[in-house]
Amino acid sequence: MYSFWASLKENISLTDRLMLFCAISLAVWGVFCIYSAAAGTEGHGFDYAFRQAAWLLVSITAMLIVLMVGHHKMLEGAYPLFGLMLLLLLLTLLTPKVKGAQSWLGFGGVRFQPSEFAKIALILTMSKFLSRYPPLDVKTFLMGLGVIMIPVGLVVIQPDAGSALAYLVISFGMLVAAGTPFKYLAVIAGTGLSAIPVLFLFVLKDYQKNRILVFIDPMRDPLGAGYNVIQSRIAVGSGGFSGKGFMMGTQSKLKFLPEPHTDFIFSVFSEEFGFIGGMILIILFTVLLFRIIIAGIRSRERRCKILVAGVASWLWFQMFESIGMSIGIVPVTGLPLPFLSYGGSSLLSTFIALGLVASVCVEEENSRHLY
Amino acid sequence: MELLDSRLKLFLWGITLSVMILISGLYLCQIYQGDKYIRLAHSNRLRMIRFSAPRGEIFDRNGVPLAVNDTTFSIMGYPLDLNTPEKLQHLSKILMRHGIPMTVPDLEKTIKQQRLAPYRVMKIVPNLTMPQMAELIADYEFPRELFPLSVWRRTYPAGTTAANIIGYVGEISENELKLRADEGYTGGDLIGKSGIERSYESELRGSPGQEALEVDARGRKIRTLDANPAVKGEDIHLTLDMGAQKLAVELLKNWKGAIVAMDVHTGAVLALASSPVYDNNPLAWGVSAREWNAVMNDPQRPMLNRAIAGVYPPASTFKAFMSIASLEENSITQSTTVSCRGGLRFGSHLFKCWKHSGHGSLNVIGGLQHSCDVFFYQVGLRTGIEKLIKWGRKFHLGEPTGIDLPGESGGNIAGPEWKMRRFNTAWSGGDTVNYSIGQGYMLMTPIQIARVYAAIANGGKMVTPHLNPKGYRTPENIGLNPNKLEIVRRGLEAVVSRGTGSRAGRFGVHVAGKTGTAQNSHGDDHALFAGYAPAEEPKYVAVAVIEGGKHGSSVAGPLVGQMLAHLLSH
Numbered sequence: 001m002y003s004f005w006a007s008l009k010e011n012i013s014l015t016d017r018l019m020l021f022c023a024i025s026l027a028v029w030g031v032f033c034i035y036s037a038a039a040g041t042e043g044h045g046f047d048y049a050f051r052q053a054a055w056l057l058v059s060i061t062a063m064l065i066v067l068m069v070g071h072h073k074m075l076e077g078a079y080p081l082f083g084l085m086l087l088l089l090l091l092t093l094l095t096p097k098v099k100g101a102q103s104w105l106g107f108g109g110v111r112f113q114p115s116e117f118a119k120i121a122l123i124l125t126m127s128k129f130l131s132r133y134p135p136l137d138v139k140t141f142l143m144g145l146g147v148i149m150i151p152v153g154l155v156v157i158q159p160d161a162g163s164a165l166a167y168l169v170i171s172f173g174m175l176v177a178a179g180t181p182f183k184y185l186a187v188i189a190g191t192g193l194s195a196i197p198v199l200f201l202f203v204l205k206d207y208q209k210n211r212i213l214v215f216i217d218p219m220r221d222p223l224g225a226g227y228n229v230i231q232s233r234i235a236v237g238s239g240g241f242s243g244k245g246f247m248m249g250t251q252s253k254l255k256f257l258p259e260p261h262t263d264f265i266f267s268v269f270s271e272e273f274g275f276i277g278g279m280i281l282i283i284l285f286t287v288l289l290f291r292i293i294i295a296g297i298r299s300r301e302r303r304c305k306i307l308v309a310g311v312a313s314w315l316w317f318q319m320f321e322s323i324g325m326s327i328g329i330v331p332v333t334g335l336p337l338p339f340l341s342y343g344g345s346s347l348l349s350t351f352i353a354l355g356l357v358a359s360v361c362v363e364e365e366n367s368r369h370l371y
Numbered sequence: 372m373e374l375l376d377s378r379l380k381l382f383l384w385g386i387t388l389s390v391m392i393l394i395s396g397l398y399l400c401q402i403y404q405g406d407k408y409i410r411l412a413h414s415n416r417l418r419m420i421r422f423s424a425p426r427g428e429i430f431d432r433n434g435v436p437l438a439v440n441d442t443t444f445s446i447m448g449y450p451l452d453l454n455t456p457e458k459l460q461h462l463s464k465i466l467m468r469h470g471i472p473m474t475v476p477d478l479e480k481t482i483k484q485q486r487l488a489p490y491r492v493m494k495i496v497p498n499l500t501m502p503q504m505a506e507l508i509a510d511y512e513f514p515r516e517l518f519p520l521s522v523w524r525r526t527y528p529a530g531t532t533a534a535n536i537i538g539y540v541g542e543i544s545e546n547e548l549k550l551r552a553d554e555g556y557t558g559g560d561l562i563g564k565s566g567i568e569r570s571y572e573s574e575l576r577g578s579p580g581q582e583a584l585e586v587d588a589r590g591r592k593i594r595t596l597d598a599n600p601a602v603k604g605e606d607i608h609l610t611l612d613m614g615a616q617k618l619a620v621e622l623l624k625n626w627k628g629a630i631v632a633m634d635v636h637t638g639a640v641l642a643l644a645s646s647p648v649y650d651n652n653p654l655a656w657g658v659s660a661r662e663w664n665a666v667m668n669d670p671q672r673p674m675l676n677r678a679i680a681g682v683y684p685p686a687s688t689f690k691a692f693m694s695i696a697s698l699e700e701n702s703i704t705q706s707t708t709v710s711c712r713g714g715l716r717f718g719s720h721l722f723k724c725w726k727h728s729g730h731g732s733l734n735v736i737g738g739l740q741h742s743c744d745v746f747f748y749q750v751g752l753r754t755g756i757e758k759l760i761k762w763g764r765k766f767h768l769g770e771p772t773g774i775d776l777p778g779e780s781g782g783n784i785a786g787p788e789w790k791m792r793r794f795n796t797a798w799s800g801g802d803t804v805n806y807s808i809g810q811g812y813m814l815m816t817p818i819q820i821a822r823v824y825a826a827i828a829n830g831g832k833m834v835t836p837h838l839n840p841k842g843y844r845t846p847e848n849i850g851l852n853p854n855k856l857e858i859v860r861r862g863l864e865a866v867v868s869r870g871t872g873s874r875a876g877r878f879g880v881h882v883a884g885k886t887g888t889a890q891n892s893h894g895d896d897h898a899l900f901a902g903y904a905p906a907e908e909p910k911y912v913a914v915a916v917i918e919g920g921k922h923g924s925s926v927a928g929p930l931v932g933q934m935l936a937h938l939l940s941h
Contacts, residue, residue: 176378
């Protein structure tokens with residue numbers, strides 16, 4: 001028992017504590033925001049905040065466990081884990097729809113979203129795969145792409161376009177980090193962009209098209225899809241320089257904001273904490289992302305560099321998308337803001353990913369002493 | 372490795388760039404345009420008004436209106452505009468001046484209901500007439516932030532005459548809201564609570580309109596941003612004939628019971644009366660809890676639609692069914708005769724015939740004509756309960772007819788299995804004897820009896836009774852032998868032309884039918900009559916059930932005769 005605590009202590013002392021500080025501060029702040037956001041809509045603010053706090057404890061514990069186990073062991077089990085996640089994604093397709101999508105699995109009273117945990121499996125698998133088969137020629141590059149498309153396809157069927165987009169961005173980030181020649185990356189980017197008109201005309205559902213159209217002009221449908229965008233912008237804008245103060249936001253309390261404790265948590269946040277609060281939040285995210293990337297640069301292992309690129313791409317994309325959506329500079333997708341949005345699956349999977357990065361740091365520190 | 376590190380450094384640049392984009396977006400939104408958004412949030416300029424759609428109207432087959440919409444007005448406003456005692460005082464003073472008795476506590480109570488959403492429009496003063504509204508709005512002191520909204524009120528011109536058919540609407544309950552969560556109802560919406568109003572709710576409802584308004588800080592409308600007009604619900608033209616319905620209600624006036632009249636070929640219901648009656652108008656406008664309880668707890672049970680939910684022993688009207696089943700099963704033929712000496716000893720019990728002196732020897736036609744109980748006791752025992760139940764199922768006894776009204780009862784087909792389940796005792800021969808004359812456990816609703824007689828009249832097809840032409844279903848042929856059916860029909864003609872039902876035949880049309888007197892352990896016997904006309908080529912079937920009417924022949928028979936005569940002459 002003693003040696004366990006001692007080694008935990010040692011691991012924590014060796015890892016990047018600034019990174020962990022940023023993450024935990026954001027998550028604690030998130031609990032308060034959820035309390036405020038849910039207080040208006042349901043009158044159950046305390047319930048939501050309490051549950052989120054409980055999830056936060058579970059998540060931090062899970063992160064420490066991952067740190068103790070180490071990314072080496074996790075990478076060894078990457079392929080089976082990937083298979084398991086694909087199986088769970090398949091299973092969700094058999095469940096009844098919640099809000100029009102099948103993305104939940106029940107497990108002894110606890111419901112979770114496999115699509116969140118699949119991000120970890122995807123990152124582990126891709127970093128193992130891309131370091132073993134560097135995507136430097138067409139063949140290995142296409143093999144890498146093939147691996148990515150399986151989970152993307154499964155979440156598209158759910159339908160969960162937001163997660164599909166996140167998988168694509170994570171994978172793209174990892175391909176970049178793995179040293180894929182720029183011409184290949186340009187081909188993917190070009191294909192993606194030229195696919196937009198096709199997607200728009202034939203694939204996207206009406207509500208998804210609407211989201212993009214109201215992004216361009218919210219007033220075109222002020223009763224429907226544009227409503228969220230307009231109300232969210234009013235919430236953020238009316239926060240002003242210093243915000244209205246904790247629990248004082250009127251937009252969220254008066255039910256103008258839809259989904260205030262999940263998708264639009266940043267709107268609630270910046271209505272109450274203003275520009276100053278928003279700056280601090282964004283700085284915390286920036287420091288966190290920098291520390292993640294720097295852990296990769298310091299590491300001597302190819303696969304660790306690719307791994308941290310995946311984690312960073314994930315957190316970066318969801319942060320950029322969620323904040324951008326709240327202030328109306330990107331279209332609405334249903335992606336949670338990491339650490340802040342209400343949701344156990346999202347919080348837990350983010351902290352597990354951080355556990356991997358923290359373990360990369362420890363490894364690097366240890367090897368530094370060795371040489 | 373170098374390559375990978377250079378790529379990761381690229382990430383740092385990317386993150387820096389994107390963060391700068393976010394910060395400038397935030398700056399633009401919160402600092403540069405902050406004042407504008409602060410103003411917008413302060414008065415939140417976007418307000419939604421939802422207005423209910425006029426409900427589809429209901430007419431009878433000749434276009435007589437049965438459910439229509441009256442326009443009334445409500446004064447609408449936002450709770451945040453009435454947030455001080457002075458404002459309420461002011462409003463109350465103006466309302467009182469125009470004869471609308473709403474005191475400050477009344478207004479406070481109303482507004483408190485929506486304390487949680489002060490930016491959402493709500494009904495402040497309900498149920499104003501056009502002149503009241505106009506007078507109020509014209510008052511120069513009337514608060515500009517309040518505005519009138521026309522709302523529909525449901526009225527039922529036929530009132531008590533068709534309340535059991537039309538039903539009524541009421542405000543949606545919390546339970547109904549939960550059950551219909553994805554159909555777009557909101558609190559305060561009207562929904563059909565019973566009758567046609569309920570069974571055709573989705574057709575009648577229409578779709579509510581919505582308007583998005585931009586308003587100023589005082590809540591006054593600046594302009595309409597977007598509007599979806601309300602769409603009126605579908606009108607329904609029932610198969611009901613109000614002439615016949617009125618007659619049926621009048622005929623029942625002094626009785627408790629039901630009268631049903633129906634087209635024998637299609638199942639279209641022309642009259643469906645239940646007595647005593649209730650008025651659906653006050654129910655639709657909202658009644659106090661006390662009035663509501665008075666209607667619901669009335670021992671006469673006016674809210675029970677006896678035509679479809681009242682269950683009675685079919686009594687001797689069941690003998691037509693008995694004749695068909697036993698002829699079809701070949702347990703008797705037309706020439707089988709039974710001798711009636713006023714009773715049948717079975718086991719230790721004497722089952723009496725209603726005519727204590729006995730009918731002498733008679734066949735199936737005579738049995739029906741004189742409604743001889745002993746004849747049918749014998750027939751029942753010869754055929755056996757299993758075969759009777761088998762035929763009962765063919766005629767769908769014990770199951771609802773599927774009429775397009777809520778709350779229909781299926782009656783009870785009974786039988787050995789049922790008795791074992793219900794009482795845990797075996798079916799006895801005595802039970803079969805009782806069953807054969809429609810007494811005992813067997814229970815039917817008037818509409819079920821009408822359906823069986825319609826099948827006899829139309830050559831063996833089970834129709835689905837309906838009030839809305841949409842409720843028509845292709846009749847199901849149950850395959851009766853036409854020759855055997857003809858024997859039964861001759862028996863039923865004999866009932867009216869020279870037997871127990873002769874009083875049904877005194878209204879100038881050729882009626883065939885059967886009387887019935889159901890023993891009632893709680894009081895006087897129930898009187899029944901089921902018949903169709905014209906006997907040679909039947910068009911309509913009618914059934915009358917009179918609770919405590921004593922004799923089917925003298926009380927119920929003439930009612931059916933008059934109903935059929937009315938239908939054939941119009």
